[in-house]
Amino acid sequence: MFNLLVKDVMERKKALILAPEATVREAAVLMAKKNVGAVMVVDKEHLRGIFTERDALFRVTARGLDAQTTQLVEVMTINPLTVDPGKSYGYALVMMQENGFRHAPVIENGKPIGIVSSRNAMDPDLEEFLSEANRREYIRAEK
Secondary structure, three states: OOOOEHHHHOEOOOOOEEOOOOEHHHHHHHHHHHOOOEEEEEEOOEEEEEEEHHHHHHHHHOOOOOOOOOEHHHHOEEOOOOEOOOOEHHHHHHHHHHHOOOEEEEEEOOEEEEEEEHHHHHOHHHHHHHHHHHHHHHHHHHO
16 A cells, blocks of 8 residues: 555546635535545645645634635645655655644646545455455465
8 A cells, every 4th residue: 555656546537626715614525525624725737735634623713713714825734745646655644643733735847637635545345455455365375
């Protein structure tokens, strides 16, 4: 699993993108609808930041800010660490763990193309695939 490439693990369909001027409420509604924990904040096709469920809790709710009027640019994580789609998923996991976050935008040629999360490590389909791959490898080794 850790040797899989980020591009094979990342969530393209669940990668949410909003403008810096979008409100926290807009982001929260979209995140809830898509059942994801982060939104990439993009301006003119360039990643400017990331807004996560933790940002909503610590930077908005804990400070008593109004989600209806607070813009993402005011509370997002600016210039987040990113990962290249050709890196291993293990590399991405270590980077996230060492830096204390759970989501990393995937950038290719300077543009955001997806997002990878530590949660991907628990994806049931991926676990099933890896289990089957390991079973086949074990059977080959016994022959």
